[in-house]
Amino acid sequence: MTDGATLEGWTPEIGKGVPLEEVIDKAFDYRGNVTVVKTDGSETVGYVFNRNRDVAVPFVQMFDADGAGPISIRYADIRTIRFTGRDTAAGNSYAAWLRAKELAKTTQHPEKGSDPAPSRGA
Amino acid sequence: MSVPLSQMWAIASYVIRQKLAGRERYPLVLMLEPLFRCNLACAGCGKIQYPAQILRKHLTVEQCLAAVDECDPPVVSIPGGEPLMYPEIGPLVKALVARKKYVYLCTNAILLKQKLEAGLFEPSNYFSFSVHLDGLRAEHDEAVCRDGVYVDAVEGIKEALRRGFRVTTNSTLFDGADALRMREFFDTMMDLGVEGMMISPGYSYSKAPDQEHFLRTQRAHDLFSTLLSNPKRRWKFNQSPLFLQFLMGKRDFECTPWGNPTYNVFGWQRPCYLMQEGYAASFKELLETTRWENYGRSSGNEKCRDCMVHCGYEPSAVHHTFASWRGFRDTVQATVTGRF
Numbered sequence: 294m295t296d297g298a299t300l301e302g303w304t305p306e307i308g309k310g311v312p313l314e315e316v317i318d319k320a321f322d323y324r325g326n327v328t329v330v331k332t333d334g335s336e337t338v339g340y341v342f343n344r345n346r347d348v349a350v351p352f353v354q355m356f357d358a359d360g361a362g363p364i365s366i367r368y369a370d371i372r373t374i375r376f377t378g379r380d381t382a383a384g385n386s387y388a389a390w391l392r393a394k395e396l397a398k399t400t401q402h403p404e405k406g407s408d409p410a411p412s413r414g415a
Numbered sequence: 416m417s418v419p420l421s422q423m424w425a426i427a428s429y430v431i432r433q434k435l436a437g438r439e440r441y442p443l444v445l446m447l448e449p450l451f452r453c454n455l456a457c458a459g460c461g462k463i464q465y466p467a468q469i470l471r472k473h474l475t476v477e478q479c480l481a482a483v484d485e486c487d488p489p490v491v492s493i494p495g496g497e498p499l500m501y502p503e504i505g506p507l508v509k510a511l512v513a514r515k516k517y518v519y520l521c522t523n524a525i526l527l528k529q530k531l532e533a534g535l536f537e538p539s540n541y542f543s544f545s546v547h548l549d550g551l552r553a554e555h556d557e558a559v560c561r562d563g564v565y566v567d568a569v570e571g572i573k574e575a576l577r578r579g580f581r582v583t584t585n586s587t588l589f590d591g592a593d594a595l596r597m598r599e600f601f602d603t604m605m606d607l608g609v610e611g612m613m614i615s616p617g618y619s620y621s622k623a624p625d626q627e628h629f630l631r632t633q634r635a636h637d638l639f640s641t642l643l644s645n646p647k648r649r650w651k652f653n654q655s656p657l658f659l660q661f662l663m664g665k666r667d668f669e670c671t672p673w674g675n676p677t678y679n680v681f682g683w684q685r686p687c688y689l690m691q692e693g694y695a696a697s698f699k700e701l702l703e704t705t706r707w708e709n710y711g712r713s714s715g716n717e718k719c720r721d722c723m724v725h726c727g728y729e730p731s732a733v734h735h736t737f738a739s740w741r742g743f744r745d746t747v748q749a750t751v752t753g754r755f
Contacts, residue, residue: 360468382464382622
């Protein structure tokens with residue numbers, strides 16, 4: 294994703310033109326943490342890495358914010374999903390890199406190893 | 416073609432065994448991603464955009480070996496993330512070599528010299544470093560969005576060769592690549608003494624930072640035709656010559672996504688190394704429950720429309736080699752003559 298729209302901050306209300314399956318698909322595609330709100334009112338914050346609705350009991354799988362898991366949650370137990378974490382695929386690190394390169398050229402002081410794009414997870 | 420004879424024979428005999436057993440779908444190369452963490456953030460990469468707790472995770476050696484044992488391919492490729500950042504990379508490679516798997520460790524080589532000096536690896540006919548280099552210095556440093564990486568990688572290659580390791584390179588080409596500069600790059604790699612090179616067009620990851628430079632099919636054919644239509648005899652490619660002909664537009668294959676299955680911290684990735692449409696708990700489940708008919712060019716899936724990446728089409732080329740005498744003859748001919 295470059296400068297395209299991100300779902301970061303989206304708090305969908307299921308049923309008002311937004312089916313649960315669609316929100317789950319978007320959460321699965323989202324590269325950030327989400328908050329899964331269950332029908333019993335409890336919440337789990339984490340990363341949704343899998344979903345399967347081609348089985349008798351459709352489910353999502355996630356790792357929580359501490360990395361524990363995988364945690365399986367049935368579709369039927371989900372009230373909604375809020376897109377609460379930072380979208381790690383949003384922004385434009387490539388454009389930032391190009392801008393920095395141009396700046397370095399114009400100032401004539403290129404720095405070896407200058408890297409406007411943050412290393413991931415290092 | 417620079418693949419050692421012993422490796423060629425291992426793969427050929429494996430494929431023939433699968434065919435004699437009547438297996439329609441079988442793996443050739445397991446893409447084993449022990450972690451997503453990386454010390455680069457390349458413009459064309461969509462593999463590493465995850466929250467911190469996911470980037471901190473990695474597979475255990477036991478998980479890796481269980482996946483290899485279940486899948487049981489002749490070749491294991493270890494990409495990532497950056498596998499040299501995986502704390503158990505030494506023991507993992509050692510265990511895979513002990514299983515007589517041909518191992519390709521795909522690395523940006525920033526840490527290569529340091530890890531070699533630490534004595535993490537031993538040279539083996541079963542083990543090769545596959546160093547990511549997308550071109551000469553200017554092109555590569557731009558592709559990986561950091562100055563100085565090319566120089567570090569070349570230093571790592573030299574050190575690995577000096578210590579007797581097998582070293583190959585892997586290069587991803589994007590729209591705007593300069594064919595003449597890439598030909599210079601091939602010369603430079605041969606001068607360095609690498610065993611062989613692997614080339615492939617990039618896949619248009621929806622999560623990659625740069626969305627503007629992925630190659631579309633016709634432009635890919637044009638680029639690879641210019642690159643390879645008059646190859647120098649000294650250039651060695653560590654991949655099927657039929658796949659190279661496919662890149663040039665001389666052949667048409669259908670995708671074989673199960674040929675290079677992917678296992679990582681989420682499980683067995685559906686349907687392939689590039690697309691994430693879900694995960695299976697076992698390789699068996701992956702094979703049996705993935706709707707393969709929904710993928711590949713003939714499926715009409717737009718995510719597959721312009722894909723020509725090696726992980727889907729190199730297994731197709733290998734399959735074609737052993738599917739008929741003509742395929743075998745064409746492969747031998749291209750291998751012997753060095754013409755594509």
